Amino acid sequence: MNQKITLSQFAYIYIQSQIGVDILNLPTVLHKSAGADGWITLIIGGLISIVFVLMITHTSKCYPGEDLFGILKSSLGKKLGSLAGFGYYVYFLVVAIYLLTSYGELINQWLLPETPVLLLYLLLLLSALYTISGGLTVMAKVFTFFALVLFFISALFLFGFINSKLIYLQPMGQATISGYLDGISVSVYSLSSFVLLFLFLPFTQGSYKQKRRVAIGANIVVAMFYLYTVLISFCHFGSEQLEHISQPILYMLRTADSILITRIDIFVLCLWTVFAMTAFASYLYAAEKAFAKLPKPQKKMINVYTTSLIVLGVSVWGGLNERNLRIIIDFQDKITEYFTLVIPILLFLLSFLRRKDKQGGAAS
Amino acid sequence: MGFFKQKKEEAVQETVIREDKVPPHQSTTSLEKNIAYIKEEMRNSADLKIRLLPDSKQALIFLDDITDPDKMQRYIFEPLLKTDGDIRRIKDREESNDLNKAVAALIEGKAVYLVEGNATCYLFNVQMDASRTIMEPVNEKVIKGSHDGFNEDIKTNINLIRRRIQHRSLTVKKMTIGDYTESEIAMVYVDGVVNQDVVKELEKRISSINTDALLSAGAFTEYIEDRTYSIFPQFLSTERPDKTTALLMEGRIAILFANNPTCLIAPVTFFAFYQTPDDYNTRWIVATYLRLIRLFSFILSITLPSFYIAVIGFHYEVIPEQLISPVLGAIRDIAYPPLVEAVLMVIILEVIREAAIRLPSPIGSTIGIVGGLVIGDAIVTAGLVSNLMVIVIALTSLASYVVPSNEMSDALRLLTFPLCMMSAVLGFIGIGFGLLFLLIHLCRMESLGLSYFTPIQFRDIKDTIIRVPQFLMKRRPEQLNSPRPYKSNKLGENNGK
Numbered sequence: 001m002n003q004k005i006t007l008s009q010f011a012y013i014y015i016q017s018q019i020g021v022d023i024l025n026l027p028t029v030l031h032k033s034a035g036a037d038g039w040i041t042l043i044i045g046g047l048i049s050i051v052f053v054l055m056i057t058h059t060s061k062c063y064p065g066e067d068l069f070g071i072l073k074s075s076l077g078k079k080l081g082s083l084a085g086f087g088y089y090v091y092f093l094v095v096a097i098y099l100l101t102s103y104g105e106l107i108n109q110w111l112l113p114e115t116p117v118l119l120l121y122l123l124l125l126l127s128a129l130y131t132i133s134g135g136l137t138v139m140a141k142v143f144t145f146f147a148l149v150l151f152f153i154s155a156l157f158l159f160g161f162i163n164s165k166l167i168y169l170q171p172m173g174q175a176t177i178s179g180y181l182d183g184i185s186v187s188v189y190s191l192s193s194f195v196l197l198f199l200f201l202p203f204t205q206g207s208y209k210q211k212r213r214v215a216i217g218a219n220i221v222v223a224m225f226y227l228y229t230v231l232i233s234f235c236h237f238g239s240e241q242l243e244h245i246s247q248p249i250l251y252m253l254r255t256a257d258s259i260l261i262t263r264i265d266i267f268v269l270c271l272w273t274v275f276a277m278t279a280f281a282s283y284l285y286a287a288e289k290a291f292a293k294l295p296k297p298q299k300k301m302i303n304v305y306t307t308s309l310i311v312l313g314v315s316v317w318g319g320l321n322e323r324n325l326r327i328i329i330d331f332q333d334k335i336t337e338y339f340t341l342v343i344p345i346l347l348f349l350l351s352f353l354r355r356k357d358k359q360g361g362a363a364s
Numbered sequence: 365m366g367f368f369k370q371k372k373e374e375a376v377q378e379t380v381i382r383e384d385k386v387p388p389h390q391s392t393t394s395l396e397k398n399i400a401y402i403k404e405e406m407r408n409s410a411d412l413k414i415r416l417l418p419d420s421k422q423a424l425i426f427l428d429d430i431t432d433p434d435k436m437q438r439y440i441f442e443p444l445l446k447t448d449g450d451i452r453r454i455k456d457r458e459e460s461n462d463l464n465k466a467v468a469a470l471i472e473g474k475a476v477y478l479v480e481g482n483a484t485c486y487l488f489n490v491q492m493d494a495s496r497t498i499m500e501p502v503n504e505k506v507i508k509g510s511h512d513g514f515n516e517d518i519k520t521n522i523n524l525i526r527r528r529i530q531h532r533s534l535t536v537k538k539m540t541i542g543d544y545t546e547s548e549i550a551m552v553y554v555d556g557v558v559n560q561d562v563v564k565e566l567e568k569r570i571s572s573i574n575t576d577a578l579l580s581a582g583a584f585t586e587y588i589e590d591r592t593y594s595i596f597p598q599f600l601s602t603e604r605p606d607k608t609t610a611l612l613m614e615g616r617i618a619i620l621f622a623n624n625p626t627c628l629i630a631p632v633t634f635f636a637f638y639q640t641p642d643d644y645n646t647r648w649i650v651a652t653y654l655r656l657i658r659l660f661s662f663i664l665s666i667t668l669p670s671f672y673i674a675v676i677g678f679h680y681e682v683i684p685e686q687l688i689s690p691v692l693g694a695i696r697d698i699a700y701p702p703l704v705e706a707v708l709m710v711i712i713l714e715v716i717r718e719a720a721i722r723l724p725s726p727i728g729s730t731i732g733i734v735g736g737l738v739i740g741d742a743i744v745t746a747g748l749v750s751n752l753m754v755i756v757i758a759l760t761s762l763a764s765y766v767v768p769s770n771e772m773s774d775a776l777r778l779l780t781f782p783l784c785m786m787s788a789v790l791g792f793i794g795i796g797f798g799l800l801f802l803l804i805h806l807c808r809m810e811s812l813g814l815s816y817f818t819p820i821q822f823r824d825i826k827d828t829i830i831r832v833p834q835f836l837m838k839r840r841p842e843q844l845n846s847p848r849p850y851k852s853n854k855l856g857e858n859n860g861k
């Protein structure tokens with residue numbers, strides 16, 4: 001368990017925890033806020049997320065060997081730090097719940113309308129638990145292997161180019177300023193897993209510069225993948241159709257025919273299970289870590305189960321009807337800002353005052 | 365409340381002492397007493413022969429069935445004639461004052477010579493050799509390459525390896541396991557290439573084995589493997605010296621067994637089970653092609669039946685338009701759901717396979733015809749199973765036999781069942797989750813503490829999924845963390861800077 005992960009494993013972990021179920025909706029959401037300029041806001045959002053990655057790697061460097069909760073305590077003080085740690089526990093839980101429910105909803109909507117969602121939740125939860133119970137090194141191995149799926153899916157998306165028209169991207173610059181801001185915030189939130197860097201960075205081998213380079217590289221890979229999906233769906237459908245479609249990529253693949261099999265969307269959906277699992281596992285891992293750092297330390301296995309029971313319970317409640325789901329999503333939207341943007345900035349600023357690496361301590 | 369508490373009688377048994385650890389028993393000067401002691405210790409066994417030499421002052425004791433009379437003549441009686449019956453003047457003998465040691469020597473196949481008025485036992489090695497000739501292993505045939513194989517004699521096996529690696533760093537460590545059987549095993553590795561941590565780990569695990577009898581290589585793995593509850597084999601077993609040599613030179617450890625032609629290799633990766641010596645004897649393009657075929661058949665053998673079930677049960681729309689009517693026609697009149705069909709067919713096939721293995725080979729081939737052709741045809745005409753399902757299952761089991769390793773192919777065939785269940789419940793998503801669990805399990809597995817599945821470095825693909833030409837394979841597998849990472853001195857010099 002004490003073993004550190006390698007730089008390439010770190011990159012894959014980061015990529016896989018970023019890409020979740022949300023990307024399937026991303027083109028539509030972006031289109032809603034910024035119209036045909038959605039892809040430009042994604043590029044800007046990607047650049048902003050890189051700034052955050054830089055800030056987080058710097059902060060992490062200033063407190064060597066400490067993960068998110070250690071940093072919180074060191075910079076905010078013991079009481080406030082624990083409180084913020086608990087806040088993060090809730091945040092990670094909520095994101096995990098959100099990922100679980102959105103996966104269940106997606107599969108229910110597209111493939112298995114009759115199957116009880118609980119079964120899907122359970123399977124996803126079990127596979128995620130199986131992954132994270134081996135610790136970060138096993139997670140790293142699993143995520144590295146599943147990176148294959150990313151290449152495969154990217155290749156399948158090429159079908160979308162068959163009927164695409166670049167003209168759909170025109171005219172540029174038509175959106176309003178508020179539309180742009182909306183689109184940018186959507187893009188930044190879609191890349192908001194950079195918070196998890198706080199948990200992975202201290203357990204990665206390599207120097208600060210190497211880690212920074214890899215983290216930025218991985219972030220760019222994710223942003224490029226998002227851009228790729230968004231551009232393809234924009235080019236394929238055009239503004240009028242995009243307004244009415246919630247998962248454009250899947251619709252696009254549905255119409256694409258190949259000689260061997262039809263309905264590629266079904267296969268892509270099944271492959272998407274991998275992304276859903278990895279992203280969910282990352283947040284579950286984060287929540288478990290947060291739980292372990294709560295004032296009453298208990299045995300590790302109990303933590304995993306309590307955390308996952310909470311996740312399962314709330315997800316089942318959320319899956320009952322549309323209104324409950326809405327409450328979860330609204331709650332997540334409300335707190336995301338604080339935990340992914342405000343606190344990292346605060347920590348970054350505080351790191352100049354309270355940094356530990358240059359205070360002469362023998363910390364390592 | 366002692367009413368329901370039944371007193372369990374704890375079984376008590378005596379501790380058995382291994383032959384090499386029995387405390388010494390001083391021999392006496394009386395020939396009679398010595399013989400009596402040995403007789404008693406050997407439980408008056410029928411094959412214990414005591415040959416009293418003229419005037420009953422000297423005796424030769426041996427176990428009739430494991431000693432060679434020829435050798436006895438040559439090493440004991442002929443020299444005795446030359447030295448006028450004075451045993452002390454014969455060279456080539458061991459001496460001992462310990463009767464228990466003499467008994468142990470008897471069991472090994474030595475002859476014990478006792479003299480009246482002399483407490484020393486003289487031991488002569490007259491063991492009878494009983495071993496097969498060196499033959500090609502039946503289940504690991506190759507087209508090109510050497511055609512020799514291990515046999516039941518551990519010395520012959522070490523000989524076969526030593527002849528291939530002529531270097532002083534080839535290390536053999538011998539151990540015995542089993543308090544009754546005292547089965548000899550030998551750990552073979554190339555010092556300087558192997559990772560010493562792994563050697564220590566293996567030694568530690570072997571020394572922790574505590575049993576009366578070590579009966580087979582399979583039982584041995586269960587004592588020391590990392591995950592006993594996994595379906596996947598974690599030790600590669602082979603009977604080929606050339607394969608063993610190649611794996612030794614990669615930095616792995618071979619374990620040889622006395623009285624067993626199987627050689628176990630550890631640590632291994634999943635992909636080692638898909639390699640054969642043939643790969644390195646053919647053109648590399650052909651070898652790569654064959655490796656890809658094997659990988660493809662791996663995927664085929666575990667997913668094809670479940671894929672079929674999912675398509676029939678859940679996702680009709682996946683079938684291209686032109687195929688729909690033939691598929692529909694095939695399954696329309698079948699009474700059973702596809703899951704039952706699949707399980708039925710798989711079990712029938714397994715029954716045929718078991719029957720064919722147990723029967724003598726001339727009849728075995730008939731079973732193939734009866735099982736495959738007659739039952740296959742009849743079962744379709746009877747309407748029990750659709751002919752599509754027959755194709756699917758036949759392909760699946762064919763694909764599972766493509767794996768060069770027998771254990772792995774068994775594991776694959778067993779994996780079909782859970783995947784079929786999952787796909788019958790959830791369709792493609794079920795298969796997806798099944799494979800997800802399988803892959804996570806593989807990623808979690810370890811072989812002697814080293815990772816079993818994921819290639820740690822991208823360059824390991826060069827000799828796993830594909831095979832590149834020899835000059836491109838510069839490094840030993842990354843998994844092993846060998847102290848000698850490059851495959852030649854020159855490369856090490858160039859890249860060492």
